[in-house]
Amino acid sequence: MSADQRGENRYDYLIVGAGYAGSVLAERLASQHGARILLVDRRPHIGGNAYDEPNEAGILYHKYGPHIFHTNSEQVSDYLSQFTEWRPYEHRVRAVVRDKLVPIPINRTTLNELFGLDLKTDEEAADYLASRAEPVEDIRTSEDVVVNAVGRELYELFFQGYTRKQWGLDPSELDKSVTARIPTRTNTDDRYFADTFQAMPANGYTAMFENMLDNPLIEVRTGVDFKDIRDSVDYDHLIFTGPIDEYFDFRFGKLPYRSLKFDHQTLETERFQDTGTVNYPAPDVPYTRISEYKHLTGQQSPVTTITYEYPSAEGDPYYPIPRAENQELFKRYEALADATDNVTFVGRLATYRYYNMDQIVGQALATFRRMDEKRSAAPREAEVEAA
Ligand SMILES: Cc1cc2nc3c(=O)[nH]c(=O)nc-3n(C[C@H](O)[C@H](O)[C@H](O)COP(=O)(O)OP(=O)(O)OC[C@H]3O[C@@H](n4cnc5c(N)ncnc54)[C@H](O)[C@@H]3O)c2cc1C
Secondary structure (H helix, E strand, O other), rough: OOOHHOOOOOEEEEEEOOOOOHHHHHHHHHHOOOEEEEEEEEEOOOOHHHHHEOOOOOOOEOOOOOOOOEEOHHHHHHHOOOOOOOOOOOOOEEEOOOOEEEEEEOHHHHHHHHHHOOOOOOOHHHHHHHHOOOOOOOHHHOHHHHHHHHHHHHHHHHHHHHHHHHOOOHHHHOOOOOHOOOOOOOOOOOEEOOOEEEEOOOHHHHHHHHHOOOOOOOEEEEOOOOHHHOOOOOOEEEEOOHHHEEEEOOOOOOOOOEEEEEEHHHHHOOOOOOOOOEOOOOOOOOOOEEEEEHHHHHOOOOOOOEEEEEEEOOOOEEEEEEEHHHHHHHHHHHHHHHOOOOOOOOOOOHOOOOOHHHHHHHHHHHHHHHHHHHHHHHHHHHHHHHO
């Protein structure tokens, strides 16, 4: 049904959450299907965790921690490029280890600087790492992955303290998937990501979301929780991008998340550190990393804004805790979701998995394609019935 056939308070879709998942679907359904959308978010802004804004000093900072865009998917970069120009940016991270600032992921430079070596080739670095590695027969945990690849000393220097802080658990208690993502390099490439497309939206993430949602068929209401409007809004279909356990009133218990506290500071100095992020793996430092936004955004100013990240058990849900029993609990909620008609669950909180921004854009575009196929199939089914 088209928008003008409906009453003012009727919507084709109610979409909960104005992050990537909700905003991409709102944009696709409005622009491609002419659907009328109500998009709500309980936070006072759009953009979800990628939200950025200028602070009092005029520095563009990321309210929920530094977000760096990178992808290998042309489909995703092409899609987002409709709504933003890009500023090329390759993220670099250093770690403070034994009072030295060394590249992370571990590469040949890291080994040379930390151990006073002079490894000149990939082969020499690979041989060195192999000589440090302590083979683990049955790799089950994060600790096994790292010790097996680089040995106990590098494991303790770079991973053990950081992981304990980040997750509140020892690496020996975490799935191998947690550190399986962290590459070790034998060359001197010190970029944090190796993706083909690495760039920041030229005017920031929030401006990109504003462009995405700039359609008269999309009504955006921020500062509005789903539970406060679920019974008063008239809609055909619900798209839910919030926490799946919350949707089902925590019927089977809470899905465990790790949270973060962000301490944003503006300093009267032009530059605070040499790279966008510096990690602090040492267990006696309470924060995990410090990021400086001007590296990411290219903004010029005599002052600078940095963010300290303090992992925390309490607060907004950021990282699903990757343990087998949590996945089992999620599967019970997923089964309920599959049996719930007329609701589409999409996004990182509804699928209880850590995803990067590009993966969520990809997930939302795939969800739209499925809806689109269903819609094109529908008239044919009706024709068959009539025949
Ligand atoms: C500290 C940190 C750093 C990150 N850095 C990067 C990075 O560098 N690069 C990268 O690619 N990815 C990064 N990510 C991941 C990125 O944030 C996510 O991939 C992305 O935000 C997921 O989008 P989403 O729409 O699924 O979820 P979200 O962005 O979380 O959006 C969901 C929205 O739903 C709203 N909501 C939930 N429940 C309700 C309700 N009941 N009623 C109304 N609204 C509701 C929430 O308020 C939220 O705004 C980072 C994540 C974190 C935590």
